[in-house]
Amino acid sequence: MRSSKPSNHPYLTMAKGNMLLGYARGAVGNLVFSRVKGNEVTKARNRQPANPKTSKQVYQRAKFLNAVNFYKRGVQNLFKFAYEDKTQQESDFNAFMRHNVSRAVPVGKGASTDSMYPAISNWITSVGSLNGPQAVIGHSGGIDGGSSLQYGRCYAVGEYNVSPTAEEAHDTVFCGVAIRLGTITASTVGAISTALKTQFADLMEGDIVTITMINQFMQDIGTAGSLAPSTSGTEGAVNAPRWGFCQFRIDSASTKTVTAALADGTIYVSEGLTLDTAGVTEEGWLRVDYVKEWAGFYEEIFGGTFDPDAFQNVSVCVAAVITFSRETPNGLRVSTQELSTSEGYQQLIEMSKTTAFTESVLQSWGAADMAILEGGFVQA
Secondary structure (H helix, E strand, C coil): CCCCCCCCCCCCCCCECCHHHCCCEEEECCEEEEEECCEEEEEECCCCCCCCCCHHHHHHHHHHHHHHHHHHHHHHCCCCCEECCCCCCCCHHHHHHHHHHHHCCCCCHHHCCCCCCCCCCCCEEEECCECCCEEECCECCCCCCHHHCCCCEEEEEECCCECCCHHHCCCEEEEEEEEECCCCCCCEHHHHHHHHHHHCCCCCCCCEEEEEEEEEEEECCCCCCCCCHHHHCCCCECCCCEEEEEEEECCCCCCCEHHHHHHHCCCEECCCCEECHHHHHHCCEEEEEEEEEHHHHHHHHCCCCCCHHHHCCEEEEEEEEEEEEEEECCEEEEECEECEEEHHHHHHHHHCCCHHHHHHHHHHCCCCCCCCCCCCCCCC
């Protein structure tokens, strides 16, 4: 009895479907079958496809891959990218890519699978109909003097190029994200909710406020090695990006103190982050921080005794976004938000847009031609 299994001959692939009924798909010999808008289409099989490594193709794929890496990290850290304009047939991933590939910066081959590579850009993390905090790009240092800053903005803050010495071994690492509340007299969930509703008229009782912070420590930002994956890998990264969250619901009637809300989970703060409860009333800021002594941070990352010489020109890089969301019978409504970055990350973003960096990315992927070197910058 003859076997009904498909042949294993390298040039004979069994087509799927029913060829007699006109809906075969797949390849048989040198023919490829498919259906386009309900019609059967047969094409000759190209066994020698064109070289997919022109500089323009490599550049676009390197940007695409950078966006993919950031999306995957967000999902792995339980962050939901939300787009109200997503079509019924569109996945969350496809909606993210539609909004963000054009914003991506290219990633080199050596860094494409490296967990320490930042994969940071000014990503659009959500698109929707609610009015949310405006991102501020490139803000560095502390937020003292914040009274001169406008309300309704999200600040990603972090010190830039800090070089601790042995005498400063007990000084703290600080980075955080903050939103201006204005004058507030009580550190309660109700007072914070009322302050936010005053700034953002769209906010309603029960709406969800999610503060997301990504922090990472980089050495020698601005030097050739900090973002040159084709030759140096990710030598600028001291640690992998850390994701942290703070989340609570708007409840203007609540008299619960922030301290009590943190204790019972009414306000959720992920491990490693702190909510600055004193700053709410004293400074008028709602601020989520990552605070650690340099020696403790060094031990956490490297182990052993603190070595200040290993921490020369360290930049505290922060990316953050504050998102408003609302659960409705017709689905999730969200605010339109862009990832805000501190000066350290913004330096990396700007450096990754330079011709020298782009050339190194193309070389790392083995681009077949080098249009950039010939004076025509790739537009993709």
